[in-house]
Amino acid sequence: MENLFSYSPMAYEMVSHVLTLGFAVMLAALFYFILTMRTVAPRYRISSVLSVVVMVSAFLILYFQQTSWVNAFQFNAATGLYERIGDADTFSNGYRYLNWLIDVPMLLFQILFIVEISRRQRNNLRNWFFFSGAMMILTGYVGQFYETTNTTALLIWGAISTGFFIHVLFLIRRVITEGSIGLPAEAAKVMNVIWWLFLVSWMLYPGGYLMPLLLNSEAGVVGRQITYTVADISSKVIYGVLLTQVAQIRSKAEGFEAEAIPSYASGD
Numbered sequence: 645m646e647n648l649f650s651y652s653p654m655a656y657e658m659v660s661h662v663l664t665l666g667f668a669v670m671l672a673a674l675f676y677f678i679l680t681m682r683t684v685a686p687r688y689r690i691s692s693v694l695s696v697v698v699m700v701s702a703f704l705i706l707y708f709q710q711t712s713w714v715n716a717f718q719f720n721a722a723t724g725l726y727e728r729i730g731d732a733d734t735f736s737n738g739y740r741y742l743n744w745l746i747d748v749p750m751l752l753f754q755i756l757f758i759v760e761i762s763r764r765q766r767n768n769l770r771n772w773f774f775f776s777g778a779m780m781i782l783t784g785y786v787g788q789f790y791e792t793t794n795t796t797a798l799l800i801w802g803a804i805s806t807g808f809f810i811h812v813l814f815l816i817r818r819v820i821t822e823g824s825i826g827l828p829a830e831a832a833k834v835m836n837v838i839w840w841l842f843l844v845s846w847m848l849y850p851g852g853y854l855m856p857l858l859l860n861s862e863a864g865v866v867g868r869q870i871t872y873t874v875a876d877i878s879s880k881v882i883y884g885v886l887l888t889q890v891a892q893i894r895s896k897a898e899g900f901e902a903e904a905i906p907s908y909a910s911g912d
């Protein structure tokens with residue numbers, strides 16, 4: 645869809661800026677997850693490790709999306725617009741789907757290390773998360789190729805993908821409800837926030853998928869990149885920060901002391 649239009653400087657720059665914001669946030673958050681790792685008990689640290697994996701992969705993909713956007717269009721002084729140039733690269737959202745293929749299972753696994761569940765249950769959920777999460781993305785990936793050519797195919801693949809999405813939502817809801825039992829009240833409250841954040845931020849992605857039908861214009865292109873960026877920051881960064889917070893509350897309740905910084909005064 646993006647390659648069909650020419651862009652006013654404002655629209656062109658908004659896309660470029662919002663993609664830059666996206667990768668800058670991923671890099672900053674990468675440091676956050678590394679630096680806070682020692683503030684939680686060792687059994688929760690794998691969640692931070694998974695956030696680190698997600699940050700690196702999201703940083704790379706968003707960096708390349710931004711470069712690809714800049715390379716695909718060139719300013720034409722005669723028209724005052726940014727236009728596709730002859731044999732320049734096309735801009736594609738397809739790379740994002742491949743990034744989600746990595747990030748979706750990581751984000752889903754991550755929560756399993758923060759809540760209270762048995763090892764057997766964790767392994768079982770991990771397999772289902774992996775299966776339904778991957779199928780959701782792969783069927784959507786196939787569908788998005790049809791966004792400018794065949795609306796029926798776009799909708800059918802989208803509907804199949806939505807079936808897997810509903811399964812994922814059902815599982816995560818169960819993990820959050822059952823896994824919150826026995827947590828300190830403060831941590832259970834954060835888990836509830838995580839559920840709503842999860843629901844809202846994950847629903848933004850199908851919104852981006854449908855954008856060519858909702859708003860097939862320059863505004864739709866800008867709207868889609870803003871939607872994806874808001875969704876990415878919420879579903880990866882804010883989600884990871886909230887999980888860290890739950891881990892910190894639980895660690896403290898279990899008597900874990902974050903490593904004290906040695907000080908000269910205490911003679912350490």
Ligand code: RET
Pocket residue numbers: 743744747748751780781783784785801802803805806809846847849850853876879880
């Ligand atoms: C697709 C296709 C249309 C139908 C549905 C979709 C759902 C996508 C989702 C993606 C989540 C991605 C995340 C990425 C983080 O890195 C594939 C757009 C339902 C829910 C969380």
